[in-house]
Amino acid sequence: MIYQDSKVLLEVRELCATVNGITILKGINLTVKSGEIHAIMGTNGSGKSTFAKVIAGHADYEITGGTVDFEGKNLLDLAPEERARAGIFLGFQYPIEIPGVANNQFLRLAYNTAQIQRNKDELDPLEFDDLVREKMKLLEMNPDFLDRSVNENFSGGEKKRNEILQMSLLDPRIAILDETDSGLDIDALRIVANGVNQLANKGNATILVTHYQRMLNYIVPDYVHVMESGRIVKTGGKELALDLEKHGYDWVNVEQPTTAGT
Amino acid sequence: MSIVTSDSYLKSLLHGQSQLSMSPLERLNQLRANAVDRVSALRIPTKNDEEWRFTDISPLTKISFQPVRMASPLQSSSVEHFYLAETVTRLVFIDGVYAPNLSTQLSETSKDSNVVVSNLLAATSENLAAIEPHLGRHTDFQDNVFAALNTAFLHEGALIIVPRNVSVEMPVHLLFIATQKEVASHPRCLLIAEPSSTVTVLEDYVTLQEETYITNTVTEIVLADNATVNHVRIQRDSKQSFHMANCSVSLARASRYHSVSITLGARISRYNLNVQLKDEGAECAADGLALISNHQLADTHTCIDHTKPHCTSRQLHKCIIDDAAHAVFNGKIMVRPGAQLTNSTQSNRNLLLTSKARIDTKPQLEIFANDVKCAHGATVGQLDNEEIFYLRSRGLSEVTARNLLTYAFGAEIIDRIPIASLKFRLEQTVLEQTQKN
Numbered sequence: 001m002i003y004q005d006s007k008v009l010l011e012v013r014e015l016c017a018t019v020n021g022i023t024i025l026k027g028i029n030l031t032v033k034s035g036e037i038h039a040i041m042g043t044n045g046s047g048k049s050t051f052a053k054v055i056a057g058h059a060d061y062e063i064t065g066g067t068v069d070f071e072g073k074n075l076l077d078l079a080p081e082e083r084a085r086a087g088i089f090l091g092f093q094y095p096i097e098i099p100g101v102a103n104n105q106f107l108r109l110a111y112n113t114a115q116i117q118r119n120k121d122e123l124d125p126l127e128f129d130d131l132v133r134e135k136m137k138l139l140e141m142n143p144d145f146l147d148r149s150v151n152e153n154f155s156g157g158e159k160k161r162n163e164i165l166q167m168s169l170l171d172p173r174i175a176i177l178d179e180t181d182s183g184l185d186i187d188a189l190r191i192v193a194n195g196v197n198q199l200a201n202k203g204n205a206t207i208l209v210t211h212y213q214r215m216l217n218y219i220v221p222d223y224v225h226v227m228e229s230g231r232i233v234k235t236g237g238k239e240l241a242l243d244l245e246k247h248g249y250d251w252v253n254v255e256q257p258t259t260a261g262t
Numbered sequence: 263m264s265i266v267t268s269d270s271y272l273k274s275l276l277h278g279q280s281q282l283s284m285s286p287l288e289r290l291n292q293l294r295a296n297a298v299d300r301v302s303a304l305r306i307p308t309k310n311d312e313e314w315r316f317t318d319i320s321p322l323t324k325i326s327f328q329p330v331r332m333a334s335p336l337q338s339s340s341v342e343h344f345y346l347a348e349t350v351t352r353l354v355f356i357d358g359v360y361a362p363n364l365s366t367q368l369s370e371t372s373k374d375s376n377v378v379v380s381n382l383l384a385a386t387s388e389n390l391a392a393i394e395p396h397l398g399r400h401t402d403f404q405d406n407v408f409a410a411l412n413t414a415f416l417h418e419g420a421l422i423i424v425p426r427n428v429s430v431e432m433p434v435h436l437l438f439i440a441t442q443k444e445v446a447s448h449p450r451c452l453l454i455a456e457p458s459s460t461v462t463v464l465e466d467y468v469t470l471q472e473e474t475y476i477t478n479t480v481t482e483i484v485l486a487d488n489a490t491v492n493h494v495r496i497q498r499d500s501k502q503s504f505h506m507a508n509c510s511v512s513l514a515r516a517s518r519y520h521s522v523s524i525t526l527g528a529r530i531s532r533y534n535l536n537v538q539l540k541d542e543g544a545e546c547a548a549d550g551l552a553l554i555s556n557h558q559l560a561d562t563h564t565c566i567d568h569t570k571p572h573c574t575s576r577q578l579h580k581c582i583i584d585d586a587a588h589a590v591f592n593g594k595i596m597v598r599p600g601a602q603l604t605n606s607t608q609s610n611r612n613l614l615l616t617s618k619a620r621i622d623t624k625p626q627l628e629i630f631a632n633d634v635k636c637a638h639g640a641t642v643g644q645l646d647n648e649e650i651f652y653l654r655s656r657g658l659s660e661v662t663a664r665n666l667l668t669y670a671f672g673a674e675i676i677d678r679i680p681i682a683s684l685k686f687r688l689e690q691t692v693l694e695q696t697q698k699n
Contacts, residue, residue: 056651057654059647059651080654080655084656089655092655096646098652098653099674106666109658109666113656117657159321170656170657178640
């Protein structure tokens with residue numbers, strides 16, 4: 001939701017990035033204020049997932065220009081874990097499976113790292129168990145997932161719910177959800193979207209990276225940005241997603257590019 | 263290395279053998295004599311031998327070893343940290359010598375059911391009849407110099423006989439403790455699981471001091487029809503020591519053998535596991551983990567031999583290799599003619615933590631039947647960067663992420679140990695060994 005008095009959380013200016021010498025991002029501009037929900041849409045290869053990973057600090061991408069300011073800090077100076085502790089969360093398109101590490105062990109480790117950052121007490125396994133079971137109810141997750149290895153043999157929907165569970169535990173300032181809707185059936189999509197909506201509040205912001213308009217029926221964005229060839233070429237309100245659904249991405253290309261996020 | 267040197271070295275290893283007392287079991291005396299003959303005819307293997315291509319054991323021959331002269335008088339208090347919370351039955355051997363004061367008796371319930379857990383030397387005449395068809399018949403020492411050496415010293419040892427239809431609830435702990443330097447010990451185990459019996463055995467090699475010594479073991483495990491054996495083997499010998507081991511397992515109809523072998527210790531270790539699925543419906547699951555560092559060398563050779571139809575085998579062997587350590591895995595799956603409907607999988611996964619760490623892996627399938635399902639493979643790698651990024655994106659430091667992933671790699675095997683307190687303890691060991699700053 002757009003609030004008049006909200007402050008800027010993330011300020012991206014002319015961000016350029018390459019991978020293996022190939023330029024993917026060619027000058028991204030984006031301003032995200034607290035309370036807002038943004039959707040970044042675009043075709044495959046437009047650079048949306050790259051943008052998400054660059055914000056989270058993936059080492060494969062080299063920043064060749066521009067700035068990213070996060071609550072007054074230069075985000076590009078921070079290691080991935082420092083970004084996470086500062087309040088950046090990336091919901092992965094393909095969450096990684098880690099055989100041998102129990103999900104509850106992993107979740108508690110991540111949670112306690114965040115607790116230290118928040119100057120709060122770490123939780124012991126019993127205390128954490130109570131907390132995580134409560135959070136799992138929001139996502140209609142079976143507690144059996146706590147004892148299984150992280151994401152191992154989880155279905156696509158279960159993996160995405162596990163991502164949102166992590167988001168709920170880490171309580172980030174900005175959550176970037178990369179294709180969280182892909183591979184989900186309609187029930188799983190409803191559950192995941194419901195979780196995201198419940199976690200959104202006046203103090204945080206959400207960036208949905210998606211190919212399809214479908215998820216935006218459940219999570220209503222304040223801004224929709226269209227990415228094309230490494231740039232944001234159009235920005236509008238939630239109705240822009242419906243126009244895209246109706247006319248296709250080619251429709252954007254004949255329109256005049258606008259300055260994003262303003 | 264010249265043959266002459268080997269001969270004289272082997273001769274030195276036989277020192278003290280002739281002083282062993284005669285056994286009431288004539289077969290045992292005969293076995294020893296045959297073994298001495300074989301030791302005299304064989305030589306220490308070198309890298310020119312196909313079975314030892316990657317494992318140079320010449321450092322062994324630079325040191326002379328003797329059987330222990332005087333057993334260390336140990337009190338329970340100095341070794342009880344090795345004991346398991348669960349164990350009710352335990353046999354303890356100090357430098358290869360049976361230690362009755364540290365060993366425990368069978369619980370009353372097991373005693374009633376005629377389970378035998380005793381020193382081989384103390385076997386009753388009734389036990390001798392049961393032993394006779396098996397002792398020394400499963401581990402061939404004709405071409406295996408270390409098995410021959412062990413057999414030449416066949417004297418004391420661990421004997422377990424589980425009678426028909428008996429299920430031994432608590433694990434049996436065979437604890438071999440090394441205490442002295444330049445000692446050669448030749449631990450021997452014989453486990454006979456009679457029809458439809460069940461038992462869990464922990465074969466555990468530990469040390470009280472970081473000394474140079476050699477442990478040279480032979481274990482024979484016999485499963486009769488429908489028997490179940492869980493065999494856990496932990497090798498945590500001194501990092502200066504040498505550990506040579508041969509284990510032979512024979513499975514009758516519809517019997518089940520599950521082993522987890524963990525290699526943590528020894529400067530140079532070699533574990534030969536030979537499993538024969540001798541009748542229909544037998545099942546074998548053999549899991550292994552070698553976690554080594556510095557200049558350790560851990561060599562595991564396994565052979566799982568399907569001789570009859572409808573048998574199943576599954577194997578997962580993992581190595582975590584740090585510093586300049588070197589692991590060797592040679593895993594053969596044999597499917598004999600007529601062993602139709604064999605179902606066999608084998609996987610060897612290796613994690614190299616440094617650029618100097620080394621693995622030589624050779625999974626081998628030899629199939630002589632046409633209606634079988636077999637899969638095998640090996641992977642070698644470093645930690646996955648995407649996995650590390652995933653953990654870092656959740657706030658874990660790079661070091662924590664690497665440590666957690668390395669731990670997880672080993673924990674997958676530790677998890678399969680059916681003894682809770684041991685599992686917990688080994689998880690701590692893996693945690694300590696995989697944590698770097």
